[in-house]
Amino acid sequence: MAKNKTVFFCKECGAEASRWMGQCPSCHAWDTMVEAPEDKGRKAGISRLSKRECKPVSLKEVNMERESRTSTDMEELDRVLGGGIVRGSLVLVGGDPGIGKSTLLLQMCRNLSVKNESILYVSGEESLRQIKMRAVRIGEFSDSLKLLSETSLDDVIEAIYEMKPSLVVIDSIQTMVKADVESAPGSISQVREITSSLLRVAKEEEISIFIIGHVTKEGTVAGPRMLEHMVDTVLYFEGEQSSSYRILRGVKNRFGSTNEIGVFEMVGTGLREVLNPSEHMLMGMPDNEPGSTVTVTLEGTRPILVEVQALICKTIFNFPKRTAVGTDYNRINLLMAVMEKKLGPHLSECDAYINVAGGMRVTEPALDLGIVTAILSGYLKQEMPEKTAVFGEVGLTGEVRSVSQAMQRVREAAKLGYHRIIMPEANRKQMEELPKGIEIIGIGNIRELTSIFKTNK
Numbered sequence: 001m002a003k004n005k006t007v008f009f010c011k012e013c014g015a016e017a018s019r020w021m022g023q024c025p026s027c028h029a030w031d032t033m034v035e036a037p038e039d040k041g042r043k044a045g046i047s048r049l050s051k052r053e054c055k056p057v058s059l060k061e062v063n064m065e066r067e068s069r070t071s072t073d074m075e076e077l078d079r080v081l082g083g084g085i086v087r088g089s090l091v092l093v094g095g096d097p098g099i100g101k102s103t104l105l106l107q108m109c110r111n112l113s114v115k116n117e118s119i120l121y122v123s124g125e126e127s128l129r130q131i132k133m134r135a136v137r138i139g140e141f142s143d144s145l146k147l148l149s150e151t152s153l154d155d156v157i158e159a160i161y162e163m164k165p166s167l168v169v170i171d172s173i174q175t176m177v178k179a180d181v182e183s184a185p186g187s188i189s190q191v192r193e194i195t196s197s198l199l200r201v202a203k204e205e206e207i208s209i210f211i212i213g214h215v216t217k218e219g220t221v222a223g224p225r226m227l228e229h230m231v232d233t234v235l236y237f238e239g240e241q242s243s244s245y246r247i248l249r250g251v252k253n254r255f256g257s258t259n260e261i262g263v264f265e266m267v268g269t270g271l272r273e274v275l276n277p278s279e280h281m282l283m284g285m286p287d288n289e290p291g292s293t294v295t296v297t298l299e300g301t302r303p304i305l306v307e308v309q310a311l312i313c314k315t316i317f318n319f320p321k322r323t324a325v326g327t328d329y330n331r332i333n334l335l336m337a338v339m340e341k342k343l344g345p346h347l348s349e350c351d352a353y354i355n356v357a358g359g360m361r362v363t364e365p366a367l368d369l370g371i372v373t374a375i376l377s378g379y380l381k382q383e384m385p386e387k388t389a390v391f392g393e394v395g396l397t398g399e400v401r402s403v404s405q406a407m408q409r410v411r412e413a414a415k416l417g418y419h420r421i422i423m424p425e426a427n428r429k430q431m432e433e434l435p436k437g438i439e440i441i442g443i444g445n446i447r448e449l450t451s452i453f454k455t456n457k
């Protein structure tokens with residue numbers, strides 16, 4: 001009897017190898033290779049995406065008409081998708097369980113159902129009653145939205161062919177099962193096979209398909225990351241569980257720019273769009289308190305003001321405790337070391353708790369100067385000068401380096417009433433026309449910050 005052949009896949013990136021390895025040769029992650037049976041039908045399946053004739057064409061013959069897009073009536077979602085849903089595209093929406101993926105997509109279905117688009121919402125996780133309970137909170141739906149509670153992919157595809165909707169939502173890929181793949185639901189081969197089947201349906205029938213994928217921490221279920229190369233668009237829905245703000249981030253988009261974000265707030269009636277995130281991020285910010293700074297970060301093409309808070313107190317332990325919420329822990333340690341060396345405060349004797357308020361996660365280098373000023377302000381117990389925003393990257397010698405899109409950041413700060421901006425000197429030199437009444441303080445090294453605090457006193 002012929003032996004069933006098995007191959008090894010990396011759980012992180014999906015790379016394939018014929019033997020087990022401790023480290024994935026492709027993404028260099030350790031201990032991520034798992035064994036899975038080779039699927040004989042797979043290669044044949046992927047090779048023909050479309051029924052169209054297989055004939056090479058010249059560039060001149062390619063039709064350049066714009067791809068047709070449907071607006072979701074949610075500005076924040078449209079922006080991340082690159083201006084609406086492209087017909088026949090396959091979109092992956094990933095995120096932690098409970099973050100609001102089902103809610104977001106059901107809400108999108110609602111908006112489109114009101115426009116009488118025919119939609120099929122397939123849930124393998126929830127019963128029809130549970131979906132209804134959620135839908136009641138969201139609002140009115142029209143009858144063009146059909147629900148299906150099903151986990152067998154073959155039945156789902158049959159339903160799609162029968163109904164021929166213009167949009168399908170699969171919630172979630174990890175619960176779907178394809179009968180002719182032997183492994184368990186959520187395993188790498190299942191998830192791959194299902195995605196490639198859905199890809200074929202999307203391209204052949206020109207149906208837009210949204211797939212929900214849970215991001216799992218240590219992977220008994222295959223994560224959405226290994227599907228990224230197969231789909232047209234990858235969106236991640238993220239946010240702190242404790243905060244009601246959610247950020248939808250585009251990490252791949254064949255039909256638009258990536259790195260765009262959409263901001264939402266989870267409320268009792270589903271997700272509410274946050275059209276002016278800066279205002280919301282700064283809501284409830286304390287006035288004139290030491291240890292609090294406003295900084296301008298760039299998310300995609302969009303400048304957003306966020307508050308950085310630092311609580312600095314003398315440590316009672318042998319070595320100081322540091323925490324970072326909403327930013328990178330190692331970056332905090334590095335910046336504190338630079339500050340101690342170049343500015344002189346004895347931070348190695350201090351505990352430091354850093355928080356980017358508002359539930360956003362910022363890892364952009366332009367945040368550095370915000371962190372440094374917040375720490376300094378907390379340490380000196382002196383508040384920042386009034387209505388001041390800061391941004392800039394800080395290097396290891398304490399130099400303040402230029403950042404991208406400085407003008408846009410200044411304009412956003414000015415729009416929210418911040419009239420003094422502390423920023424890299426290198427950027428200040430390039431400034432063209434400034435918004436009225438704005439004072440720019442260009443600095444080349446963090447040493448210059450001390451004089452700002454002194455004059456403030």
Ligand code: TYD
Nearest residue numbers: 097098099100101102103137267268269270
């Ligand atoms: P859900 O969309 O089920 O998350 P996911 O599909 O990503 O697992 O969202 C679940 C959370 O959202 C749950 O904690 C309840 C909350 N929620 C609201 O706060 N308001 C609402 O109107 C809805 C529908 C959900």
Ligand code: MG
Nearest residue numbers: 101102125171
């Ligand atoms: Mg869900």
